[in-house]
Amino acid sequence: MRLLQCDGTGGCRLTEAFSSNEAIPPYAILSHTWGAEVDEVNFDDLIKHTRADKPGYEKIRFCAEQARRDGLEYIWIDTCCINKDNKAELSKAINSMFRWYGDAARCYVYLSDVSTAERKANGDTSEWESAFRGSKWFTRGWTLQELLAPRIHEITAILEAALRGGLLSRFRVSDRLSWMEHRQTTREEDKVYSFLGIFGVHIAPFYGEGMGKALIRLQDEINKLEQCTRDLHVTDPQRDKTRIEETKSGLLEDSYHWILENPDFRRWQEEPQSRLLWIKGDPGKGKTMLLCGIINELSKSTAETSLLAYFFCQATDSRINSATAVLRRLLFMLVSQQPSLISHLREKHDQTGKALFEDANAWVALSDIFASVVQDPSLKVTYLVIDALDECVTDLPKLLDLIVQTSSASSRVKWIMSSRNWPDIEERLERAGDKIRLSLELNADSVSAAVRSYIKHKVSRLAQDKRYDDQTRDAVLRHLYTNANDTFLWVALVCQNLEKMSRFNIIKKLEVFPPRLNSLYNRMVQRINTSDDADLCKRILPTVAVVYLPVTLQELTSLVEDLDGLAENPDSVREIVDLCGSLLTIRDGTIYFVHQSAKDFLLKETIDIIFPSGREVAHYTIFSRSLLVMSNALRRDIYELGALGCSTEQIAQPKPDPLTALRYSCIYWIDHLYDYASNHSMFDVSVLQSGGVVDSFMRKKALYWLESVSLCKSMSKGVVSTGKLVALTEERAATSSTMEVVQDARRFIMYHKAAIESSPLQVYGALLFSPTRSVIRTLFKNEEPQGMVWDARSSEYLQTVNVEKVLHRISFDSSGNYLYTDGGVVSVSTQSTTTPATINAETRPVQHRGIALAAAGTWITYNSQNLLR
Numbered sequence: 001m002r003l004l005q006c007d008g009t010g011g012c013r014l015t016e017a018f019s020s021n022e023a024i025p026p027y028a029i030l031s032h033t034w035g036a037e038v039d040e041v042n043f044d045d046l047i048k049h050t051r052a053d054k055p056g057y058e059k060i061r062f063c064a065e066q067a068r069r070d071g072l073e074y075i076w077i078d079t080c081c082i083n084k085d086n087k088a089e090l091s092k093a094i095n096s097m098f099r100w101y102g103d104a105a106r107c108y109v110y111l112s113d114v115s116t117a118e119r120k121a122n123g124d125t126s127e128w129e130s131a132f133r134g135s136k137w138f139t140r141g142w143t144l145q146e147l148l149a150p151r152i153h154e155i156t157a158i159l160e161a162a163l164r165g166g167l168l169s170r171f172r173v174s175d176r177l178s179w180m181e182h183r184q185t186t187r188e189e190d191k192v193y194s195f196l197g198i199f200g201v202h203i204a205p206f207y208g209e210g211m212g213k214a215l216i217r218l219q220d221e222i223n224k225l226e227q228c229t230r231d232l233h234v235t236d237p238q239r240d241k242t243r244i245e246e247t248k249s250g251l252l253e254d255s256y257h258w259i260l261e262n263p264d265f266r267r268w269q270e271e272p273q274s275r276l277l278w279i280k281g282d283p284g285k286g287k288t289m290l291l292c293g294i295i296n297e298l299s300k301s302t303a304e305t306s307l308l309a310y311f312f313c314q315a316t317d318s319r320i321n322s323a324t325a326v327l328r329r330l331l332f333m334l335v336s337q338q339p340s341l342i343s344h345l346r347e348k349h350d351q352t353g354k355a356l357f358e359d360a361n362a363w364v365a366l367s368d369i370f371a372s373v374v375q376d377p378s379l380k381v382t383y384l385v386i387d388a389l390d391e392c393v394t395d396l397p398k399l400l401d402l403i404v405q406t407s408s409a410s411s412r413v414k415w416i417m418s419s420r421n422w423p424d425i426e427e428r429l430e431r432a433g434d435k436i437r438l439s440l441e442l443n444a445d446s447v448s449a450a451v452r453s454y455i456k457h458k459v460s461r462l463a464q465d466k467r468y469d470d471q472t473r474d475a476v477l478r479h480l481y482t483n484a485n486d487t488f489l490w491v492a493l494v495c496q497n498l499e500k501m502s503r504f505n506i507i508k509k510l511e512v513f514p515p516r517l518n519s520l521y522n523r524m525v526q527r528i529n530t531s532d533d534a535d536l537c538k539r540i541l542p543t544v545a546v547v548y549l550p551v552t553l554q555e556l557t558s559l560v561e562d563l564d565g566l567a568e569n570p571d572s573v574r575e576i577v578d579l580c581g582s583l584l585t586i587r588d589g590t591i592y593f594v595h596q597s598a599k600d601f602l603l604k605e606t607i608d609i610i611f612p613s614g615r616e617v618a619h620y621t622i623f624s625r626s627l628l629v630m631s632n633a634l635r636r637d638i639y640e641l642g643a644l645g646c647s648t649e650q651i652a653q654p655k656p657d658p659l660t661a662l663r664y665s666c667i668y669w670i671d672h673l674y675d676y677a678s679n680h681s682m683f684d685v686s687v688l689q690s691g692g693v694v695d696s697f698m699r700k701k702a703l704y705w706l707e708s709v710s711l712c713k714s715m716s717k718g719v720v721s722t723g724k725l726v727a728l729t730e731e732r733a734a735t736s737s738t739m740e741v742v743q744d745a746r747r748f749i750m751y752h753k754a755a756i757e758s759s760p761l762q763v764y765g766a767l768l769f770s771p772t773r774s775v776i777r778t779l780f781k782n783e784e785p786q787g788m789v790w791d792a793r794s795s796e797y798l799q800t801v802n803v804e805k806v807l808h809r810i811s812f813d814s815s816g817n818y819l820y821t822d823g824g825v826v827s828v829s830t831q832s833t834t835t836p837a838t839i840n841a842e843t844r845p846v847q848h849r850g851i852a853l854a855a856a857g858t859w860i861t862y863n864s865q866n867l868l869r
C-alpha cells in the first residue's frame with residue numbers, strides 16, 4: 001500500500017509502498033465516483049509532477065485539507081495511489097481495498113454531483129437532500145464497499161446492520177450479492193472484483209474474462225472459504241460458555257466482580273507489556289466462573305475494537321480436552337470476528353480439506369497457522385482466554401510452549417489462563433517474559449468475601465424455595481460460613497443436596513456435610529455403597545467415569561446391561577441415574593459429573609469400591625456391549641434414505657432416530673477395546689481370533705458401521721479408530737484372517753473417506769471402486785449397487801473430465817446438470833460426446849480415489865481419471 005503524505009500546506013508526495021508486515025500510519029481514505037479517465041490524477045501524474053490542471057486535483061485538495069483538519073498526515077485515493085501498470089500491485093490493491101477502507105482512520109466521501117450551495121439559507125434541505133439521494137455515488141459498483149452511514153439504508157436497501165459495521169460474514173451470500181444489483185461499473189468484471197473484500201476472498205483480476213466467468217471464479221472462492229470455516233467449526237463456543245454457566249446454576253456477578261479491582265488484574269489490563277495473566281487456585285475455588293465473568297466484562301468493554309476468543313477445557317470430554325481442540329476453537333472465533341484472517345488457513349485447507357484440523361498432523365498445521373495469525377499486522381488487539389489448562393489432557397506441554405512463544409512474539413495479543421496449582425504448568429509458564437501470576441490462595445480475603453456473598457445468595461434462594469424458618473436459615477448460613485474454606489464448589493454441592501432434602505430437621509442433618517471437598521465426596525460414595533441400589537449404581541458409575549465424553553441417557557442404555565430395553569424410556573433411566581446421588585447431574589438429557597473434582601475423586605480414591613476388578617473391566621464392558629447392540633441394530637440404509645447420492649447436508653435426522661442410543665458405541669467402541677487391551681494380563685486373546693467378536697462384527701457389519709459413522713459425522717474419527725484396530729491386531733497377533741479383514745476395512749475407509757463423508761450411502765457405491773480381490777468387497781458383494789456397474793476399461797463415456805489437481809469437493813446441483821468441483825464447474829451433458837469438459841486437461845495414469853453420484857444416477861469418479869457416465 002502506498003499513501004500520499006501531506007505537508008499541511010496543500011502539497012502531497014507519494015510514499016514508498018509499505019510491505020505487508022510494516023505498520024501503516026493512520027490515514028484518511030477517499031470514496032468517490034470516477035470522472036472521465038483523462039480528468040483523474042493518476043500515479044504517473046504524481047511521479048512526474050504533470051498536469052496539475054486536471055479536474056481530479058480538486059479531490060486530492062479536498063481530501064488533504066480535510067485530513068489536515070482531522071490531524072492526519074496521510075491519505076489514500078484509488079486514482080493515484082496504485083501503479084496500475086504494475087499488474088501485481090493492481091491485483092494486490094483490488095484484493096486489499098476493502099480492508100484498506102475498513103482500516104482507515106477516516107473515510108471522506110466526495111460527491112461531485114451534490115453541491116452544498118443548494119442548501120437554502122432558511123435551512124430547507126429538500127433540494128440538497130434530493131441531489132444527495134440521487135447522487136451517482138449510490139449506484140456505482142466500487143463505492144458499495146465504502147458505504148458507512150445509517151441513513152444510506154433507505155436509499156440502497158442494504159441491511160442496516162451491515163451499514164452499522166455488523167460483520168459481513170454473518171449476512172447470507174445471496175443478500176450480499178443483491179446489494180450490487182442496481183450498481184454500475186465501467187468495466188463489467190469490476191462488478192465482481194469490487195466484491196472481493198466484501199466476501200473476504202482473493203482472485204487475480206483478469207480483465208476481458210467477462211462477468212460470467214469472473215462470477216464463477218468468485219462463487220468458487222466463496223464456496224472454498226465457506227467450506228474452510230465450516231471445517232474449522234466444531235461447536236459454538238458462545239453456546240459452550242452458556243452451557244457451562246447453566247450447568248453451574250448461573251453466574252453471580254457479586255462473586256467475581258472483585259477481580260476487576262484486583263491490582264494484578266488491572267496491571268495486566270493496563271500495561272501493554274503485561275501480556276500473560278495466569279490465574280491459579282485449588283479445585284472448586286471458582287476459576288471457571290471467574291473467567292466467565294472476565295469474558296463478559298471484556299466483551300462489553302472491547303466489543304467493537306478488539307477480538308475476543310476463549311476456550312474451556314474439559315477433561316471429561318475428549319472433543320475439548322486437547323491442545324489441538326484449543327487452537328481450533330480459538331482460530332474459529334478469531335476468524336469469525338476478523339474474516340480476513342482466514343487467509344492464513346486457506347492455502348493449507350485447499351490442499352488438505354478438513355483433515356488439516358483432524359488428522360495426526362493437525363497440531364503441527366494448526367500451531368503454524370496460529371503463530372502466523374497472531375503475527376498478522378492487521379490483527380486487531382486480541383484477548384485470548386483459556387480455562388482449566390490442567391484439564392487439557394493431550395499435548396498440554398506443547399500448548400504451553402506455544403503460548404509462551406507467541407506471547408513474546410506479538411504485542412497485540414493478551415492472554416488469560418487458569419489452572420489448578422500444578423508445578424509443571426508453573427515451570428513451563430515461567431519461561432514467558434512479562435507474565436503475571438494471580439494466586440487465589442494469596443488473594444484469600446477477596447475470595448472469602450466472594451464465597452460469602454455466594455453463600456448468602458444461595459441460602460436466601462433455599463430459604464425461599466424450601467420455606468425455611470429464620471432459625472433454620474441462620475443455622476444453614478452459619479454451617480456454610482464456618483465450613484466452606486473459601487471453596488465455592490463445596491458450597492454449591494451442599495446447597496444442591498439441601499435442595500433435595502425436606503426442611504424438617506435440617507439443622508440436625510447439616511452434620512452430614514463435613515468440611516473439605518474430599519470428605520464430602522467420601523460421604524456421598526459411602527451413602528451410595530450402602531444403599532439398596534448399590535449394585536446398579538456400581539455399574540453405572542464406572543461407565544460414566546471411563547467414557548470419553550459425556551453420554552446421553554439413551555446412549556447409557558447401550559452401555560449398561562441392566563438398562564437394556566430402556567432406550568425409548570429416558571425418564572426411567574433418569575430415575576436410575578438419580579440413584580447415584582449427588583455425584584452425577586443430568587442436563588439436556590446428557591449425564592455429567594457434578595464437577596471434574598468428583599470424577600477425580602472417584603478415579604483416585606474409590607478404586608476398590610467402583611473398580612474392584614480394575615478399570616480395564618469397565619472398558620471391556622463398554623466395548624462388548626457396544627458390539628452387541630450395534631450387531632443387533634445396524635443395517636443398510638438405517639435412515640431409509642433410498643438414493644445413494646443423498647448428501648450429508650440433505651439428510652434430516654429421522655424421528656425416532658435409530659442411532660440415538662448407538663451414536664457413542666459407533667464412534668468409540670474401538671477406543672474402549674484398545675484401553676481394555678492395554679492391560680496385558682487381563683486381555684482375552686479370543687476377542688481378536690477368527691470367529692471372535694471383532695472378526696464376526698467386521699465380516700457382517702463393517703459397511704453398515706461405516707455408513708453409521710458417516711451419519712454420525714465422525715468419519716475422521718473412524719479413520720483414526722480403524723488405524724488403532726489395525727495396530728491392535730498386529731500387536732496382539734490376531735489370526736491372519738482377522739487381520740486381513742481389519743486391514744482391508746482400513747484401506748477401504750482411507751480410500752473412500754471423502755465420498756462416504758459427503759454421502760453416507762456411497763459406502764456401497766465405493767465397493768465398485770475397490771479391487772475385486774478386496775476382502776470387504778467380497779464379503780459385501782450383495783451390497784454392490786445394481787444396474788450401475790461401471791468399468792473404466794470398457795465403458796462408453798458421455799464425458800471425460802481431466803483435472804490438474806486433486807479434487808476434494810464434488811457435488812451436483814439439484815438438477816443434476818452441473819457438477820461443482822474445487823477445480824471448476826462442469827456441465828453434465830446427456831449426449832454422448834468425446835470432447836473433454838471445461839476443467840484443465842491433464843491425464844494421470846493413477847487410480848480413482850473417490851466417487852460421487854448425480855441425482856440422475858450418473859457416476860463420477862474423481863481424482864485423476866475423472867469420468868462421468
Ligand SMILES: Nc1ncnc2c1ncn2[C@@H]1O[C@H](COP(=O)(O)OP(=O)(O)OP(=O)(O)O)[C@@H](O)[C@H]1O
Binds near residue numbers: 288289290
Ligand atoms: N461467580 C459465581 N457465580 C455462581 N456460581 C459460582 C461462582 N463461582 C463459583 N461458583 C460455583 O462454584 C462451583 C465451582 O466453581 P468453578 O467450577 O469455577 O471452580 P474451579 O476453580 O474452576 O474448579 P476446578 O479447578 O476444580 O475446575 C461452580 O460449579 C459454581 O456452582
